[in-house]
Amino acid sequence: MKKSLIYLSLVLLSISVKAQELYVFSEPASNMPANTFAPRMKAVIGKRENTSAFQRYNPELQLGLSKKFMLHGGVTFSNMMFENVQWEGAYLYGKYRFYSSDKLHQHFRMAAFGEIGYSRNEMMNDEVSARGDNTALDIGLIATQLKNKFAVSATTSYLKVLDKNLDEMHHETVDEAINYSLSAGYLVLPLEYTSYDQLNLNLYAEVLGQRTFGKKSYFIDVAPAIQFIFNSNSKLNVGYRFQVAGDALRGVEKSFLVSFEHTFFNAL
Amino acid sequence: MKTMMFALLMLVGLTSGAQFTKASLQASGLTCSMCSKAVKTALDKVSFVKQVQVDIKNQQYNISFKENEKVDIDALSKAVEDAGFSVASLVVTANFSEVTVNKDQHIKIGDAYFHFLNAASQQLKGEASFTIVDKSFVSEKQFKKYSALTKMQCVQTGRSAGCCTVDVPEQTRIYHAII
Numbered sequence: 001m002k003k004s005l006i007y008l009s010l011v012l013l014s015i016s017v018k019a020q021e022l023y024v025f026s027e028p029a030s031n032m033p034a035n036t037f038a039p040r041m042k043a044v045i046g047k048r049e050n051t052s053a054f055q056r057y058n059p060e061l062q063l064g065l066s067k068k069f070m071l072h073g074g075v076t077f078s079n080m081m082f083e084n085v086q087w088e089g090a091y092l093y094g095k096y097r098f099y100s101s102d103k104l105h106q107h108f109r110m111a112a113f114g115e116i117g118y119s120r121n122e123m124m125n126d127e128v129s130a131r132g133d134n135t136a137l138d139i140g141l142i143a144t145q146l147k148n149k150f151a152v153s154a155t156t157s158y159l160k161v162l163d164k165n166l167d168e169m170h171h172e173t174v175d176e177a178i179n180y181s182l183s184a185g186y187l188v189l190p191l192e193y194t195s196y197d198q199l200n201l202n203l204y205a206e207v208l209g210q211r212t213f214g215k216k217s218y219f220i221d222v223a224p225a226i227q228f229i230f231n232s233n234s235k236l237n238v239g240y241r242f243q244v245a246g247d248a249l250r251g252v253e254k255s256f257l258v259s260f261e262h263t264f265f266n267a268l
Numbered sequence: 269m270k271t272m273m274f275a276l277l278m279l280v281g282l283t284s285g286a287q288f289t290k291a292s293l294q295a296s297g298l299t300c301s302m303c304s305k306a307v308k309t310a311l312d313k314v315s316f317v318k319q320v321q322v323d324i325k326n327q328q329y330n331i332s333f334k335e336n337e338k339v340d341i342d343a344l345s346k347a348v349e350d351a352g353f354s355v356a357s358l359v360v361t362a363n364f365s366e367v368t369v370n371k372d373q374h375i376k377i378g379d380a381y382f383h384f385l386n387a388a389s390q391q392l393k394g395e396a397s398f399t400i401v402d403k404s405f406v407s408e409k410q411f412k413k414y415s416a417l418t419k420m421q422c423v424q425t426g427r428s429a430g431c432c433t434v435d436v437p438e439q440t441r442i443y444h445a446i447i
Contacts, residue, residue: 020299020300022300022302030352031352032306032352033306033309033310033350033351033352034310034350034351034352035350036306066350067349067350067351067352100297100354102296102297102353102354102356102407103296103297103356103407104294104296104327104356105296105298105299105327106296106297107296107297107298107353146297146299187299187300192325193301193304193324193325194324194325195324196301196304196305196308196322196324198301200300200301200302229300229301229302232301232302232304232305233302233305235302263302265305265306265309265310266309266310266312266313
């Protein structure tokens with residue numbers, strides 16, 4: 001099994017395809033263009049034990065304020081703590097690209113990001129996030145390398161939970177965590193670019209993990225995804241995320257993701 | 269006074285009546301069509317750009333300029349950089365009435381000053397093209413190679429320095445080019 005996985009990775013590395021870094025579950029170090037905005041709608045549906053399916057809906061607005069700085073702001077609605085889907089929180093995410101080295105068909109970039117999230121949810125799980133689950137602060141670094149038409153991106157961040165009811169509610173709660181991810185993607189279609197109207201089909205594979213301090217719970221997820229890009233400005237993403245290892249108490253361990261995003265270039 | 273007059277005459281003599289008509293730009297740091305569209309849209313928005321034709325596969329952008337509009341070459345690299353990428357090469361084309369260019373001489377073409385790093389008493393008449401080799405128009409490696417062609421400091425900053433204030437006012441933008 002391990003051997004075949006390594007072999008598959010080597011094959012993927014050697015295939016001369018154009019890599020993509022418009023990841024579905026994580027962010028690349030590259031920013032969106034300056035003066036550009038993109039609304040996005042995301043839905044996550046997951047199976048839960050003994051209760052109805054988990055649902056989370058996340059409208060978001062992405063803004064490219066300059067070539068180096070971009071902002072995401074969004075709200076989340078879910079049924080994590082409620083019988084029906086309700087508004088649960090809001091967040092603001094900022095990313096600053098501080099290093100960029102471009103060559104023909106290749107680049108290496110690094111960015112720093114910070115996210116602050118507010119959540120109405122009570123703290124119940126070991127899994128923590130600033131996007132819906134908790135009131136939290138998340139700060140981190142991203143490095144993305146595109147070389148010989150293969151791109152890979154790594155992210156690491158420190159998350160501090162700011163929920164007020166942290167101590168009142170539970171004896172053993174999580175208040176700090178380290179997040180990390182490793183992402184790769186490549187373009188399947190078109191085989192050769194001739195126009196902006198061609199449908200682009202990208203495949204992604206991401207590994208997403210979290211380890212908490214104190215309680216030392218952890219999880220590692222694998223998340224494959226497929227992405228369609230229409231008219232070089234609209235993205236439709238479909239992904240599936242599942243846990244491959246971990247002992248953390250989580251709301252959901254397997255989930256589907258669907259998101260749609262339209263980019264308005266140079267519209268600001 | 270005489271020197272000033274001479275300098276003035278030199279300046280007039282070195283001002284070429286020329287109009288930039290088009291440019292061919294290659295962008296670096298990207299492969300996908302969505303990124304390319306960001307570059308094209310940014311170039312489309314530049315005030316003096318008439319039309320942009322794109323070869324997505326090779327990241328090549330053929331830009332035509334509006335007639336009788338001031339062409340600001342730096343605005344092209346700014347547009348590409350604002351889209352999130354870099355200029356790998358830029359070749360500009362202008363129509364010349366008649367002008368002779370020499371190595372390390374500063375010459376006004378249209379509204380901007382140019383410094384040719386490799387010209388040898390070359391006469392430009394009619395349509396002529398040259399490559400801009402300032403820092404934000406070539407890769408780091410290429411810049412090293414091209415900037416070694418002259419000993420004048422202005423190549424490092426793209427602005428007139430101690431080396432060339434006789435020809436041009438201090439801190440004036442000077443585009444460095446090879447032909």
